[in-house]
Amino acid sequence: MAATPATQPLQVLGIAGSLRRASYNRQLLESARRLAPPALVITPFDIAEVPLYNADHDTDAARPEAVRRLKQAIAASDAVLFAAPEYNHGVPGVLQNAIDWASRPAFASPLAGKPVGMMGASGGISGTMRGQQALKLVLMSTLALMFPHAGIAITLAKDKFDAGGTLAHEPTRELLAVYLADFERWVRRQAALPR
Secondary structure, three states: OOOOOOOOOOEEEEEEEOOOOOHHHHHHHHHHHOOOOEEEEEEEEOOOOOOOHHHHHHOOOOHHHHHHHHHHHHHHHEEEEEEEEOOEEOOHHHHHHHHHHHHOOOOOOOOOOEEEEEEEOOOOOOOOOOHHHHHHHHHHHHHEOOOOOEEEEEEEHHOEEEOOOEEOOOOHHHHHHHHHHHHHHHHHHHHHHHO
């Protein structure tokens, strides 16, 4: 990761771990995009077209175009921000699959050394805490740099988002804004460290 001057906007790739168009986590990612500091530009990437991982197709000649776009987008970003639901206390299959593609080849993945943050929203009372712990283990195995923060785990999401999909719960909006400001400062510190 190249050093990023404090005045230059950081380019953050946002990945939602749900394919459902009206998912809380897509809404959370959009809310993060709107609440981010001006120098933190979050660009969503849709993983819906990423096929199931098949090592037979994981070569420069055969790699699917959606996978090429994903890996290029990760490589071009200063950081990645994941917004994911929790499925059976773990990582949603579609997100795990996208990370599996992006993590190869081993030790030469665009995720290696990439600053990453995570957040999630759920209709339940535990938010996505267990899912985020599982996601953290997955991302650590890719050699990504984990933002040392507890993350954002929004509980009872139906009460926090309005009918238009906007995060309307003011205390949660404030928490997310602080998280994003802290994430920006941390990513800049990572960029300044010698590699």
